[in-house]
Amino acid sequence: MRHGEARSTTTAAHPEYNALGTSGWSALLAQSLLAFNVESDDPQHFRGYLRNRKIADVDFIEMATGCHVAHRSADTIARDCRPDYVLCLQVAGVGEFHQGSRTAVLQPGDLTVFDATRPATVVSSAEYRNVCIKFPQRLLRLPRSHVDQLTAARISARDGLAPATGALLMTLGHVMEDISGRTRYLAVRNALDLVSTMFESILDVSGDGGKTERNVIPGQIREYIDEHLGDPELSPAAIASAQFISLRKLQGIFQQNGTTVSAWIRTRRLERGRRDLVSSGELSVAAISRRWGFKTPSHFGRAFKDEYGVTPAEFRREASAG
Structure with a gap:
């Protein structure tokens, strides 16, 4: 736990607030x-609780506060600009999340997401409690242009996969201390897979059951690529032929989603390799690279470091250590 000095040892179910003042809360x-930047009616006596646990490059955060307003300005972002998303689950009280032209007003059980690279404002009621996960934008299967359509949008506690996503976030909060490093990592990765699926579901289908105007990569194309990731000869031309569409049309589908066919294949291979580095300890890095279609281990190693900032071996050591 990275911030033990700034919180109580009480459980998240009954957090003990710390008298930090708004300046102390901003620092935390x-x-x-x-x-x-935090504002409240009584800045000197502002109290709050925050608990953070980091697993690989994902932060799992619980917080509880009283009434306040928190502004994230462009000047602030310039000093703190890793491209992350923050998915928030409202646990108690009411939270308002403002970003761009949208505002999400969350009741307990509702979810929203905001982009850490853009200005945002959060307004908290009395007895406010929230669970968040902060994670790099590259970990989602969807391109940023589509997730942008969901930022500061309320995802109802009763809609689609929202109940399952909320329940999983709460469960992780309760069991995180009791499971090992590798298991914790896999649990968080599965949670992000569920978040991706929830977002895809929202973007794919409108409220009346019809297709929205938003463009997404068709499921049959995604499935074909995933089924053939291990083939080092997988190429845009092979995919277009298998799907009975022209190469130009295939490329256009991916361009509408802000990516290319080759970049999508590379990302999916790296995601699978990344998971195997944690869950398949008996496999060497070379074996994992072959399993997911990289022609040489050095190609896998370079691509992995470019994407995640560490080598496959370094990542495996960090994940095993928790």
Whole structure:
């Protein structure tokens, strides 16, 4: 736990607030979540609780506060600009999340997401409690242009996969201390897979059951690529032929989603390899690279470091250590 000095040892179910003042709360947010400027009616006596646990490059955060307003300005972002998303589950009280032209007003059980690279404002009621996960944008299967359509949008506690996503976030909060490093990592990765699936579901289908105007990569194309990731000869031309469409049309589908066919294949291979580095300890890095279609281990190693900032061996050591 990275911030033990700033919180009580009581459980998240009954958090003990710390008398930090708004300046202390701002400092704790900057250290544990993101930089915000905090305002309240009684800044000297502002109290709050925050708990942060980091697993690989994902932060799992629980917080409880009283009434306040937190602003994340462009100047703040310039100093703190890793491209992350923050998915928030409202646990108690009411939270308002403002970003761009949208506002999400969350009741307990509702979810929303915001982009850490853009200005945002959060307004908290009395007895406010929230669970968040902060994670790099590259970990989602969807391109940023589509997730942008969901930022500061309320995802109802009763809609689609929202109940399952909320329940999983709460469960992780309860069991995180009791499971090992590898298991914790896999649990968080599965949670992000569920988040991706929830977002895809929202973007794919409108409220009346019809297709929206948003463009997404068709499921049959995604499935074909995933089924053939291990083939080092997988190429845009092979995919277009298998799907009975022209190469130009295939490329256009991916361009509409802000990516290319080759970039999508590379990302999916790296995601699978990344998971195997944690879950398949008996496999060497070379074997994992072959399993997912990289022609040489050095090609896998270079691509992995470019994407994640560490070598496959370094990542495996860090994940095993928790």
